[in-house]
Amino acid sequence: MKFAWLGCLLLGGLLMAGTQDSETNVNTRYTVETVRVAAEGWSTDPAADRDPKLSSGLRREIASLIGERLNPAVLDDLAKRLRKELHARTVEHRVLRGKSPEFVQVVFDVTLRPTRFDVSVPKFLYQGKQGWSGAVEGTATIHQNGLTVGLVSDNDELSERFAGIEARYENAHVGSDRVHVSFEFDSYHEQWNRNTLEAARLAAADPYRTRDNIQPMVSVRVSRPLTVSFGASFEQMEGEYPDLRTLAANSLIASARYHQELEGAASQQFLDATYDLRAGARSLASDYSYTRHRWEGRYTLTHGKHMLSDDVTLGMIFGQAPLFERFVLGNSTTLRGWNKYDVDPIGGNRMVHNSVEYRYGLFQVFYDSGAIWDGGQTVVARNSIGAGLRQGPFTVAVAFPLHEGRADPVFIVGMNY
Numbered sequence: 001m002k003f004a005w006l007g008c009l010l011l012g013g014l015l016m017a018g019t020q021d022s023e024t025n026v027n028t029r030y031t032v033e034t035v036r037v038a039a040e041g042w043s044t045d046p047a048a049d050r051d052p053k054l055s056s057g058l059r060r061e062i063a064s065l066i067g068e069r070l071n072p073a074v075l076d077d078l079a080k081r082l083r084k085e086l087h088a089r090t091v092e093h094r095v096l097r098g099k100s101p102e103f104v105q106v107v108f109d110v111t112l113r114p115t116r117f118d119v120s121v122p123k124f125l126y127q128g129k130q131g132w133s134g135a136v137e138g139t140a141t142i143h144q145n146g147l148t149v150g151l152v153s154d155n156d157e158l159s160e161r162f163a164g165i166e167a168r169y170e171n172a173h174v175g176s177d178r179v180h181v182s183f184e185f186d187s188y189h190e191q192w193n194r195n196t197l198e199a200a201r202l203a204a205a206d207p208y209r210t211r212d213n214i215q216p217m218v219s220v221r222v223s224r225p226l227t228v229s230f231g232a233s234f235e236q237m238e239g240e241y242p243d244l245r246t247l248a249a250n251s252l253i254a255s256a257r258y259h260q261e262l263e264g265a266a267s268q269q270f271l272d273a274t275y276d277l278r279a280g281a282r283s284l285a286s287d288y289s290y291t292r293h294r295w296e297g298r299y300t301l302t303h304g305k306h307m308l309s310d311d312v313t314l315g316m317i318f319g320q321a322p323l324f325e326r327f328v329l330g331n332s333t334t335l336r337g338w339n340k341y342d343v344d345p346i347g348g349n350r351m352v353h354n355s356v357e358y359r360y361g362l363f364q365v366f367y368d369s370g371a372i373w374d375g376g377q378t379v380v381a382r383n384s385i386g387a388g389l390r391q392g393p394f395t396v397a398v399a400f401p402l403h404e405g406r407a408d409p410v411f412i413v414g415m416n417y
Contacts, residue, residue, distance in 0.1 A: 029069075029070075029102065030069070030070045030095075030098075030102055030103065030104045031067065031068070031069060031098075031102060031103050031104070032065045032067065032068055032069075032070055032103070032104060032105075032106055033066070033098035033099065033100065033103035033104060033105055034047070034066065034098075034105045034106070035047065035063065035065050035105075035106045035107075035108075036106070037062065037082065037107075037110060038107060038108070038109060038110065039088070039109075039110040039111070039112050040111075040112065040143060040144070042144055042172045042173055042177055045224060046060075046062040046063040047063040047066055047261050048225055048259055048260075048261065049221070049227075049259070050257075050259060053086065054082075054085065054086075055085060055392065056392060056393070057392050058078075058082070058085060061078065062078055062108075063261060064268070065078075066263060067263045070095065070106075075093045075106065076093075078093075078108070079091040079092065079108060082110060086110060087113065087116050087118065088110045088111060088112050088113065089112065091109070091110050091111070092108070092109045093106060093108050093109070094106070094107045094109060095107075112143075114142065114143065115140070115141070115142050117138065117139070117140050117141075118138070118139045118141070119136070119137070120136070120137050120138075120139070121134070121136050121415070122135050122137060123135040123152075123154065123156075123414075123415070123416050124414050125332050125412065125413065125414025125415060125416055126411070126412070126413050126414055127156060127331065127410065127411075127412050128409075128410040128411040128412065129339040129410055130155050130156065130331065130339065130340070130341075131155055132155070133153065133154045133155050133156040133157075133332075133414075134153055134154075135150055135151065135152040135153075135166075136150060137149070137166075144171055144172045145169070145170070145171055146169070146170045146171075146172070147167075147168075147169050148166075148168045148170070149165070149166070150165070150166045151164075151166075152165075152166055152188075155191075156331045156416075157328070157331070158323075158324050158328060158347075159193075159323055159324075159326060159328055159340065159345065159346050159347045160190045160191060160192050160193070160196065160207075160324070161190065161191040161192075162188040162189070162190055162191075162211065162324075163188060163189055163191070164189055165186070166184070166185075167184070167185045167186075168182060168183070168185075169184075170182045178220060178221040178222075179218070179219070179220055179221075180218070180219040180220075181216075181217065181218050181219075182216070182217045182219075183214075183215070183216050183217075184213070184215040184216075184217070185212075185214055186211075186212065186213040186215075187210075187211075187212045187213075188210065188211045188213075189209065189210055190207070190208055190209055190210065190211060192207055192240075193345065196341065196345040198345070199344075199346045200345075203346060205323055205346055206237075206239060206247060206322070206323070207239070207240045207323065208237035208238055208240060208247065208322075208323075209238055209239070209240050210238045211236070211237045211324065212236045212237075213233060213234070213235045214233075214234045215232065215233045215234070216231050217229055217230070217231035217253065218230055218231060225258050225259055225260045226256065226257070226258050227257045228254070228256050228257075229256075230252075230253065230254045230255075231253045232250070232251065232252055232253060233249075233250065233253055233278070234248075234250050235248065235249040235250065235251075235322070235324075236248055247287045247322070248285055248286050248288075249280055249286055249287065249288050249321075249324075249325075250280060250284040250285055250286040251278045251280040251281075251284065251286065252277075252278070252281075252284070253276075253277070254276075254277045255274065255275060255276045255277065256274070256275045257272075257273070257274050258271070258272065258273040258274075259271070259272050260272075266303060266304070267301060267302060267303040268301075269299070269300065269301050269302075270298075270299070270300040270302075271298075271299060272296075272297070272299075272300075273295075273296070273297045274294075274296045274297075275293075275295050276292075276294040277291065277292070277293055277294075278290075278291070278325065279291045279292075280319075280321070288320055288321055289319050289320065290317055290318060290320055290321040290325070291317070291318050291319060292315070292317045292325050293315065293316045294313070294314070294315045294327075295313070295314045295315075296311070296313045296314075297311075297312050298310070298311045298312075305360055305361045306358075306359070306360055307358070307359040307360075308356075308357070308358050308359075309355075309356070309357050310354070310355075310356050311354070311355045311356075311357075312352075312353070312354050313334075313351070313352070313354075315327045315350065315351035315352075316349070317349035317350075321349065323346060323347070326346060326347030326349060327347050327348050327349070327350075327351035327372055328340050328344075328347045329343050329344070329351060329370050329371075329372045329382075330342070330343040332412050332414070333355075333416065334353050334355070334368065334370060335353070335368050335369075335370050335382055335383075335384055336368055336384050336386055336397070336399035336410070336412060337368075337384040337385075337386060337400050337401040337409070338382060338384060338401045343372060343382065344372050348372035348373050348374050349374050349375060350372065350373050350374065350375060350379075351370070351372045352370060353369070353370030353371075354368070354369050354370065355367070355368045355369075359390060362389045362391055363387075363388075363389060364387065364388055364389065364390045364397070365385075365386070365387045366385070366386050366387075366397075366399075367383070367384075367385050368384045368386075369381060369382070369383045369384075370382060382402075383401075383402045384399050384400060384401045385400050385402065385407075386398055386400060386412075388412070392415075393415040393416060394414070394415040395413070395414070395415070396412075396413045397411075397412045397413075398410070398411055398412075399412060
């Protein structure tokens with residue numbers, strides 16, 4: 001009798017193992033067609049959307065499932081990582097029938113906590129010739145509503161250092177997960193380089209000591225690869241002493257962003273294109289009348305640990321724009337190694353820049369070239385090279401501006417989302 005019971009247990013175990021193995025084998029027959037991450041009032045397609053809720057690394061790993069055989073163990077691992085990154089209560093995955101035979105759709109169902117609070121550091125970097133820049137943010141999220149308050153001191157992005165507070169309200173689901181609205185308020189105190197103040201005086205430009213901004217925006221995902229945004233910016237600036245007059249730089253804002261991913265047998269290709277327009281007019285009670293156009297195109301090819309990218313940026317301003325709208329080259333992301341105050345202390349109204357970068361694992365090398373000028377001036381092209389280590393947004397690099405036969409190294413370290 002004892003041996004009979006033992007035989008029954010062994011037979012039952014073999015049957016259960018056979019059932020699980022059969023189920024696993026059946027699952028792995030299918031190819032992943034699409035992947036979606038969804039929560040209440042929010043969803044994203046990691047292959048098409050660059051949703052800031054997901055880190056770029058995790059977004060790429062989820063998108064890389066497309067075209068691969070279904071692997072339940074990999075889905076379990078990604079679900080755990082999503083739960084940790086989104087601070088979610090639970091993350092479960094579902095497998096649905098695809099549009100084609102032998103294909104399936106994968107959906108990660110995210111159950112968010114009703115209320116959560118996150119702290120992030122979107123920018124923290126050091127550039128050898130311009131010093132430190134940094135920002136810290138705290139975000140409280142209730143369902144699809146988010147309120148962010150942050151502190152910033154940035155000497156990297158513009159021709160001046162701006163320091164102050166930023167506050168932003170966002171709603172990621174306004175009738176549809178395709179519509180996103182935001183309302184932003186910024187208040188900055190400006191610090192100017194001596195060279196910039198002198199150049200501004202010669203150019204009859206208007207430095208300012210404070211700048212406040214109110215900016216409502218609406219973004220609509222028109223199709224899977226295309227998102228358009230539109231809104232307005234209402235900026236008030238108080239002039240430097242002794243001229244303490246208040247100036248307004250009110251403008252309409254519009255942008256279009258395109259992202260496309262091309263899957264190959266052993267590689268991935270990404271195409272990104274952006275167009276931004278800002279238009280200030282007297283009819284908006286603005287003291288500045290101008291249009292600012294900026295185009296950017298980026299191509300990225302990845303193959304295993306290899307990554308090659310080419311990024312091209314063009315900019316043009318017509319009319320008289322405030323100093324914060326002028327283009328800048330020579331910081332942590334453009335003409336790396338150059339000092340923006342040597343390239344052009346107040347920036348320019350024409351700009352072209354190209355950056356080619358190769359990475360193998362953590363190692364990176366790059367070559368930057370570009371020019372910045374005002375209409376009617378002689379165009380002077382500048383170049384730089386560099387190498388370093390990069391992991392996600394974090395980089396440690398040494399850049400060399402190439403000029404007059406010299407190559408003076410400039411150290412760059414930090415992260416910039």
